[in-house]
Amino acid sequence: QQELRTQALGRQLFLFEELPSTNDRIKDMARQGGEHGTVVIAKRQTIGHGRMQRVWESPDGGLWLSLLLKPRLSLGDAAKLTLSAGVALAQTLQDLYRLEVRIKWPNDIVIQGRKIAGILGEVAGEWNTVQTLILGIGVNANFSGQTLSPKIPAITLQDILGHEVNLNHLTAELLFNLEKEVQSLEQGDVQGLIQRWTSFAVGINRPVRIEKAGISYGGIFKGIRENGELVLDQEGQEITFSSGEVSLRAE
Numbered sequence: 001q002q003e004l005r006t007q008a009l010g011r012q013l014f015l016f017e018e019l020p021s022t023n024d025r026i027k028d029m030a031r032q033g034g035e036h037g038t039v040v041i042a043k044r045q046t047i048g049h050g051r052m053q054r055v056w057e058s059p060d061g062g063l064w065l066s067l068l069l070k071p072r073l074s075l076g077d078a079a080k081l082t083l084s085a086g087v088a089l090a091q092t093l094q095d096l097y098r099l100e101v102r103i104k105w106p107n108d109i110v111i112q113g114r115k116i117a118g119i120l121g122e123v124a125g126e127w128n129t130v131q132t133l134i135l136g137i138g139v140n141a142n143f144s145g146q147t148l149s150p151k152i153p154a155i156t157l158q159d160i161l162g163h164e165v166n167l168n169h170l171t172a173e174l175l176f177n178l179e180k181e182v183q184s185l186e187q188g189d190v191q192g193l194i195q196r197w198t199s200f201a202v203g204i205n206r207p208v209r210i211e212k213a214g215i216s217y218g219g220i221f222k223g224i225r226e227n228g229e230l231v232l233d234q235e236g237q238e239i240t241f242s243s244g245e246v247s248l249r250a251e
């Protein structure tokens with residue numbers, strides 16, 4: 001906590017040896033009136049959640065963090081915070097470790113084509129008329145990717161750098177960058193966010209394939225709309241995809 005450079009994010013910080021899921025724990029705190037910026041970190045999670053009931057493997061050595069936000073945003077804009085988190089995380093990993101980080105739509109953080117981190121945004125409902133959001137962030141840091149299930153195309157900071165990283169420092173920088181992103185969104189700079197997101201995006205202005213419900217769509221990845229939908233140009237015709245059961249492959 002001494003390393004924090006933020007105003008609100010992480011000023012209330014709870015650290016656990018082990019939790020089922022930091023997102024679940026912070027939802028309980030939200031219900032009990034937890035403050036904007038509250039952070040929960042666990043050294044390991046026993047049932048970390050991914051999107052759509054998927055499991056996020058969370059062994060010792062990773063950064064497993066959840067954040068409670070009550071931003072001054074409409075609900076529609078608040079949903080953009082998962083994009084903000086993606087940008088803040090990509091920027092942090094790039095700045096701290098000089099890595100080439102990409103964001104694969106909708107919000108996978110990848111290095112060398114493999115997933116190094118994931119983000120899970122959840123609307124935690126309205127308490128005392130303030131919209132409350134939960135952002136869960138998982139970074140594969142100080143463990144070997146080989147400890148994860150073999151099917152998972154994952155990579156860790158330790159795999160890439162060959163040494164462990166300082167998790168306190170990583171957390172402090174991440175929260176600092178994320179606070180900047182939240183503030184810029186609160187000031188209405190959606191275009192800036194989309195620009196920064198696009199600068200990290202895999203496959204932008206290039207041919208990609210989208211798989212949705214067993215059907216494959218090919219086209220040029222033109223970018224994302226303000227609501228996060230992906231825009232594909234199929235021979236001059238634009239089609240949009242919302243996240244969900246959709247996957248993107250660069251050609």
Ligand code: BTX
Nearest residue numbers: 021023048049050051054056057065118119136137138154
């Ligand atoms: P996602 O649904 O995009 O990714 C889940 C998928 O990623 C899994 O189905 C699996 O294939 C793969 N996967 C599982 N574990 C890992 C891992 N450690 N590294 C790389 N790939 C993996 C992404 O969901 C959102 C993840 C958020 C995790 C954070 S951790 C703190 C917070 N608490 C919590 O329960 N979830 C969030």
